[in-house]
Amino acid sequence: MQYRSIKGFSGLGQLGILLSFLGLGFIMVMAVQFLIGLQLVPSGMPVEKMGEEMIKAMMLPENVNYARASQVLSTFFLFFVPAALYMLICHGKNASWLGFNKHINARQVLIGFFLIFFANVIATPLAEISKNILAHAPHLNAIAKNMEDAYSDQVTALSNLKSWGEFLMAILIMAFFPALFEEIFFRGALQNLFERWWKAPLIAVLVTSVLFSLIHMSLYLFLSRALLGFILGLMYQRSRNLWVNIIAHFLNNSIALIQMFWISRHNGKVEVDKLDPKFPVWGGLIAVAITWGLFVLFNKVSLKNRNLVTFEEQNLVDKADPFHSYTPSNNT
Numbered sequence: 001m002q003y004r005s006i007k008g009f010s011g012l013g014q015l016g017i018l019l020s021f022l023g024l025g026f027i028m029v030m031a032v033q034f035l036i037g038l039q040l041v042p043s044g045m046p047v048e049k050m051g052e053e054m055i056k057a058m059m060l061p062e063n064v065n066y067a068r069a070s071q072v073l074s075t076f077f078l079f080f081v082p083a084a085l086y087m088l089i090c091h092g093k094n095a096s097w098l099g100f101n102k103h104i105n106a107r108q109v110l111i112g113f114f115l116i117f118f119a120n121v122i123a124t125p126l127a128e129i130s131k132n133i134l135a136h137a138p139h140l141n142a143i144a145k146n147m148e149d150a151y152s153d154q155v156t157a158l159s160n161l162k163s164w165g166e167f168l169m170a171i172l173i174m175a176f177f178p179a180l181f182e183e184i185f186f187r188g189a190l191q192n193l194f195e196r197w198w199k200a201p202l203i204a205v206l207v208t209s210v211l212f213s214l215i216h217m218s219l220y221l222f223l224s225r226a227l228l229g230f231i232l233g234l235m236y237q238r239s240r241n242l243w244v245n246i247i248a249h250f251l252n253n254s255i256a257l258i259q260m261f262w263i264s265r266h267n268g269k270v271e272v273d274k275l276d277p278k279f280p281v282w283g284g285l286i287a288v289a290i291t292w293g294l295f296v297l298f299n300k301v302s303l304k305n306r307n308l309v310t311f312e313e314q315n316l317v318d319k320a321d322p323f324h325s326y327t328p329s330n331n332t
Contacts, residue, residue: 003196003197005090005091005196006090006091006092006097006316006317006320007089007092011197011198014086014090014193014197015193017089017090018082018083018086018189018190018193021081021083021085022082024082025078025079025082026078028077028081029073029077029078032070032074033054033070033074034054036058036066036069036070036073037050037055037058037070038050038054039066040054040057040058040063040066041053041054041057059153059154067154068169068173068174071173071174071178072173072177075177075181075182076181078181078185079184079185079186080180080185082185082189083098083184083188084184086189087189096316097192097316098184098192098242099187099188099236099240099241099242100188100243101241101312103240103305103306103308104239104241104243104244104305105301105305107301108239108241108298108301108305109244109247109248111294111297112235112239112245112298113248114294115248115291115294116228116231116232116248116251117252118287118290118291119227119228119231119287119291120228120252121283121284121287122227122284122287122288123223123225123227123228124224124284125280125284126223126224126227127220127224130220130222130223130224131220134219134220140219144218144219144220145220147217147218147219148218148219148220148221151218155260161260161264161265162264162265167261170257171254171257174253175253175254176250179246179252179253180250182249183232183236183242183245183249184242186208186211186212186229187208187232187233187245191204191208191236191237194207194208201237204233205233205234205237206230206233208233209226209227209228209229209232209233210226212228212229212232213229228252232248232249234295235298238298238302238306239298239302239305239306240302240305240306240309240310241305241309
């Protein structure tokens with residue numbers, strides 16, 4: 001029998017709804033960025049020059065609060081709004097359909113943090129491999145470098161943190177909200193949809209991790225971010241609790257932000273590509289073994305909670321429609 005959501009939408013129908021809202025999110029992001037940028041350029045400027053001048057103005061230190069507002073609103077409209085609307089239309093108001101529930105313990109959070117830490121160790125050699133491969137394709141490499149330079153300029157402008165007040169604000173805007181909104185969309189909405197629809201959790205994790213990396217628009221870091229997305233996807237698939245992912249993702253973002261704050265406070269120049277420590281390939285291989293062991297442990301400490309979440313999801317289905325075709329994945 002074909003899978004359908006609580007509200008009766010097929011898997012393909014749900015994907016269409018989610019993508020439609022994602023498209024709406026893109027439009028809202030462009031509108032927000034234009035309205036904010038409009039405050040930073042002189043009135044009467046020719047339309048053809050406004051885009052370039054807005055970008056330049058957003059990079060200026062005195063306009064950093066505008067840039068931060070633009071970032072948090074952009075991630076809100078691009079990821080949170082589509083996921084929330086998708087949930088309301090396809091499943092109803094219960095946030096458990098996006099992975100929010102009370103079944104979480106401190107061991108899951110602690111192991112989740114170390115999983116992300118060692119994922120970054122594995123990712124470092126992957127980034128170097130990507131750069132070496134792209135070096136043999138000059139045109140593609142030039143595009144990759146321009147994308148990375150634009151990203152670095154944006155992060156550098158946002159991370160010009162001179163006071164503790166700015167740091168605490170940045171913790172929310174640059175560390176917590178991106179983690180919250182990205183996890184809600186990619187794991188809570190997209191991965192959950194693929195798992196329920198395809199009944200193939202590993203494929204759902206793989207596809208979602210690729211899409212997670214694509215949205216970050218980086219050729220040099222495509223493999224690295226896909227790996228991070230894969231680890232986050234497996235963590236959610238094993239825990240069935242989105243808070244575990246959000247906290248681990250937030251802590252990962254916070255470590256980078258703390259580094260930027262330290263450098264800014266000591267009058268140094270923030271260089272994004274030098275924030276991550278360099279590890280050799282053999283270091284990455286050791287990290288793979290450690291990560292595998294951590295996942296075995298993570299699965300063990302998550303088993304009871306995962307079974308409780310599965311039981312509660314089935315209850316929601318039974319209450320909505322005893323003859324419903326959707327049966328939650330066992331994930332054991």
